[in-house]
Amino acid sequence: MAIMKQYLNLIFTLSFLFFSHLHCSTTSAQSPAPAPPGPPDIIKILEKANQYTIFIRLLKSTQVSDRLIGELKDADDGKTIFAPTDKAFSNLKSGALNALNDEQRVELVLYHVVPIYIPLNQFQTVSNPMRTQAGDSGDGEFPLNVTTAAGNTVTLMTGLTKTRVAGTIYADGQLAIYRVDRVLEPLQVFASRSSGPAPAPGKSRKAADVAENSKAWSLVLHNLALFAVCVIAFALSL
Numbered sequence: 001m002a003i004m005k006q007y008l009n010l011i012f013t014l015s016f017l018f019f020s021h022l023h024c025s026t027t028s029a030q031s032p033a034p035a036p037p038g039p040p041d042i043i044k045i046l047e048k049a050n051q052y053t054i055f056i057r058l059l060k061s062t063q064v065s066d067r068l069i070g071e072l073k074d075a076d077d078g079k080t081i082f083a084p085t086d087k088a089f090s091n092l093k094s095g096a097l098n099a100l101n102d103e104q105r106v107e108l109v110l111y112h113v114v115p116i117y118i119p120l121n122q123f124q125t126v127s128n129p130m131r132t133q134a135g136d137s138g139d140g141e142f143p144l145n146v147t148t149a150a151g152n153t154v155t156l157m158t159g160l161t162k163t164r165v166a167g168t169i170y171a172d173g174q175l176a177i178y179r180v181d182r183v184l185e186p187l188q189v190f191a192s193r194s195s196g197p198a199p200a201p202g203k204s205r206k207a208a209d210v211a212e213n214s215k216a217w218s219l220v221l222h223n224l225a226l227f228a229v230c231v232i233a234f235a236l237s238l
């Protein structure tokens with residue numbers, strides 16, 4: 001009888017060990033999840049189109065490209081991107097790009113992104129000023145106006161820049177990327193230059209950082225808690 005009891009005890013202990021081990025290893029293997037067939041790769045599309053090295057560099061260094069991929073994954077209203085060519089950047093006043101701080105670089109890139117998919121023949125349906133992902137489209141902020149003419153001629157006006165949509169690089173019903181031969185210069189970034197220091201970083205971005213940080217912390221805490229549970233389970237099973 002005593003042997004039987006010991007035997008049962010052993011089985012119980014072993015299975016407990018096995019399951020707690022299983023739990024620990026499955027939870028630690030949880031992240032990162034395998035990537036599902038994702039949205040179109042903006043960077044690859046631009047690389048293939050060949051004359052967008054500066055815009056690509058900006059998209060990457062500001063991490064806007066990662067952000068857009070995330071947003072496209074969430075399958076919202078899609079995106080429209082106006083991609084300035086390298087020549088467009090070289091036509092900026094010399095040193096203009098280097099003079100921007102990180103915040104302004106992000107704003108400049110986001111100003112070239114509209115948070116809806118707009119087919120080339122639908123720009124006449126857009127009401128002015130169009131809202132870009134740089135934010136406020138109010139006067140002196142980030143307004144972007146569009147006018148259309150026959151033959152899909154689309155003209156973009158920022159208050160500083162006036163240029164046409166020069167071609168379609170990509171369009172799939174969710175993401176449209178159009179070529180522009182001028183960098184779209186937002187008033188907020190380029191007009192306020194001579195009138196004092198750069199504007200303070202936006203509140204919204206700070207809030208986003210805080211949210212990001214607390215998310216990271218809760219993940220750490222979660223993992224610590226799991227680790228503790230695993231350790232206790234392991235200790236109990238000995």
Ligand SMILES: *[C@@H]1O[C@H](CO)[C@@H](O)[C@H](O)[C@H]1NC(C)=O
Pocket residue numbers: 128129143144145157158159160
């Ligand atoms: C953009 O359009 C709005 C509304 O029509 C107008 O008030 C504003 O002056 C325009 N801005 C530019 C730069 O064209």
